[in-house]
Amino acid sequence: MNSTIELLKSHRSIRKFTDQPLSRERLETLIEAGQAAATSSHVQAYTVIHVKNPTNRETIAELAGGQSYVATGGAFLLFCADMKRPTEAAERTGARVVRGMTEQLLVASVDTALMAQNVAIAAESEGLGICYIGGVRNNPQQISDLLGLPDHVFPVFGMCLGYPAHDPDVKPRLPVAAILKEDTYSDDRELVEDFDETMRAYYQSRKGGPKDTNWSQNLTPLFDTKLRPHMREFLVKRGFEMK
Amino acid sequence: MNSTIELLKSHRSIRKFTDQPLSRERLETLIEAGQAAATSSHVQAYTVIHVKNPTNRETIAELAGGQSYVATGGAFLLFCADMKRPTEAAERTGARVVRGMTEQLLVASVDTALMAQNVAIAAESEGLGICYIGGVRNNPQQISDLLGLPDHVFPVFGMCLGYPAHDPDVKPRLPVAAILKEDTYSDDRELVEDFDETMRAYYQSRKGGPKDTNWSQNLTPLFDTKLRPHMREFLVKRGFEMK
Incomplete structure (x- = not known):
């Protein structure tokens, strides 16, 4: 490297x-x-x-x-x-x-x-x-x-x-095997489940203090609401109409 | 550097x-x-x-x-x-x-x-x-x-x-004075006009062969048509509705 x-x-x-x-x-x-x-x-x-x-x-x-x-x-x-x-x-x-x-x-x-x-x-x-x-x-x-x-x-x-x-600390990332696919899109649910374990271990031992969560759980507040719902109207108003 | x-x-x-x-x-x-x-x-x-x-x-x-x-x-x-x-x-x-x-x-x-x-x-x-x-x-x-x-x-x-x-060749970029503004957005038309001269000179002497154009002229075909007009429909169809 x-x-x-x-x-x-x-x-x-x-x-x-x-x-x-x-x-x-x-x-x-x-x-x-x-x-x-x-x-x-x-x-x-x-x-x-x-x-x-x-x-x-x-x-x-x-x-x-x-x-x-x-x-x-x-x-x-x-x-x-x-x-x-x-x-x-x-x-x-x-x-x-x-x-x-x-x-x-x-x-x-x-x-x-x-x-x-x-x-x-x-x-x-x-x-x-x-x-x-x-x-x-x-x-x-x-x-x-x-x-x-x-x-x-x-x-x-x-x-x-x-x-x-x-x-x-440097935060872990998803396994490269999930991100880099060969020739076609393929399911990576098992790799995500492995990564959830990696992240749970990371959150338990990180310098910033322990937290009982994993990657998938952390994503919930991002997706269970309308994320920044004003963005469409804002962009349209500023001339990015998304035509 | x-x-x-x-x-x-x-x-x-x-x-x-x-x-x-x-x-x-x-x-x-x-x-x-x-x-x-x-x-x-x-x-x-x-x-x-x-x-x-x-x-x-x-x-x-x-x-x-x-x-x-x-x-x-x-x-x-x-x-x-x-x-x-x-x-x-x-x-x-x-x-x-x-x-x-x-x-x-x-x-x-x-x-x-x-x-x-x-x-x-x-x-x-x-x-x-x-x-x-x-x-x-x-x-x-x-x-x-x-x-x-x-x-x-x-x-x-x-x-x-x-x-x-x-x-x-490495292609020139806009002057940093145009890109990096202090505290507020400000007009940079004169810097763009200078850059048009830079780009004209670049196109005349580049390894790939001379071309009589500048930055502003080069942008015309990007903006005088509906650029990739299918993108909106494509994204919506794939689940990116831009709500």
Whole structure:
């Protein structure tokens, strides 16, 4: 295993940071590494807001479900899918632009994620820790208003970055035999049941304190309610009509 | 700049590969590195199909818009968003599962992309080249039928991997000043115009042969038509109703 693969496999979310901020220069290096990721048809359908204003960071920490490290880490970045820049660029060449296609939502979301994952890896390669904040989708409209996001731009997730002030365990993942299938989709229920045992053992011995649960049980609150039911209306309002 | 950031910044899509195939063991190493990426609430909403059957690879190469390297590279992987596994796991614990939320489509697409980008970086760190194949969304139903993808699973993109047999240029990206904004969204039209000049110069001198165009002009065919207009109906049919 080479050192890059070792780095990738050592990822865990960091949620406690020292006070040391990240310089603009440092962030630019990370974002440039992010931009080097593949992008669908070179569209680069993303924008990153570096939220420096302390009051706004506190507001976003609350809006994201009370995640205090959004306000206190070295930096907080909001990763946005951005279809405004490329569609307006095309319009300036005289194109009659069609917006709101479902495919455009996928392109922009995937572009943003590929880019952010490069940022995460670049940060971790520099000894920083990171945590994705999907909780920004709890209140995407309020966050968009706060940061002046225009139509055709929406927050996909945030990321806290900084110097780690704790050392959590690496969380196990599903067996590779479940994820990597040969030629056709196949049932993997037995592997999931094995993984439930792995996760039960992990939760009983983890540094963060024991918990009596497993993977399948943990998923229940995600799926037994309408998860973020405002997302459809929010996206439509912002110009992602999913046509 | 450390060696990982150098690796990230050296990415370019590889579309010509030697005949050397990738072993299952090698692929498992890459997928395990992929799985180490962050995943929303640990849901791991992805499955990867390693398409080995040569006839199916040729069919997918055609269905993806005549991309021959899908059939000829060291390996072809289809990255699928998978909400079947986690929702069925939750159901087995007795949860009454709600499916088809827009948010679930986002979670699964982003999870798949974060994971795939780790696979891409792991592969490149081992001297392999990769190319994402968004073209699988040209004919997602046919590809789903070919590989027996069940409901609640859909192909987000493919990836060709193998030993590079050419050495293309690294393509420029938008200026970081356009992508990384401070505190609020701001206009970046002038930076886009500068970038159009950068891209014009790139296209005139690139190894692949000169082309008289720029970034904005290149985007026109993406946006002046209904891009992959079947995606909405396809996703709804497969259980991603975007409610």
